Amino acid sequence: MNRSPVGFDRILANLAEAASVRPIVIQTLFARLNGASPSDEELASYCGRLCEIVSAGGRIQGVQVHTVARRPAETWVAALGDQELDAVGNRIHDETGLVVEVFHG
Numbered sequence: 001m002n003r004s005p006v007g008f009d010r011i012l013a014n015l016a017e018a019a020s021v022r023p024i025v026i027q028t029l030f031a032r033l034n035g036a037s038p039s040d041e042e043l044a045s046y047c048g049r050l051c052e053i054v055s056a057g058g059r060i061q062g063v064q065v066h067t068v069a070r071r072p073a074e075t076w077v078a079a080l081g082d083q084e085l086d087a088v089g090n091r092i093h094d095e096t097g098l099v100v101e102v103f104h105g
Contacts, residue, residue: 012049019058026050027064030088032078043088047095054096062099065089069105079105 004011018024028046030038038046054060065088068079080088082104089102 016053016056016058019053019060020056023059023061025062025064026060027066029066029068030080030085031068031072032080034076035078037080037084038088043091044095047092050092050096050098054098060098062101063089063092063096064101064103065092066103067105 015024015026050060050063065085067085068077072078085102085104089100092098093100
């Protein structure tokens with residue numbers, strides 16, 4: 001959504017490298033895109049990436065989950081509801097065992 005010039009693979013490599021040096025906190029924004037919430041497959045993939053970092057010896061101190069807090073520039077982006085965001089946080093915790101904090105929009 002923010003159109004980063006840094007490729008996704010590089011971002012993942014940077015997170016893994018940083019987590020191998022010291023504990024990190026992963027902060028992730030989850031949103032509704034074109035009316036759709038994150039799919040089961042997307043959430044499973046997200047959790048899998050976190051588990052890969054930990055399995056490779058990375059230290060993740062915690063995961064902060066949030067959603068859109070103000071009107072986004074893109075009309076196709078909207079916030080998740082509190083219950084939906086809580087469900088995302090619970091799933092991440094259940095699948096990874098990591099400490100998860102949820103920040104409602």
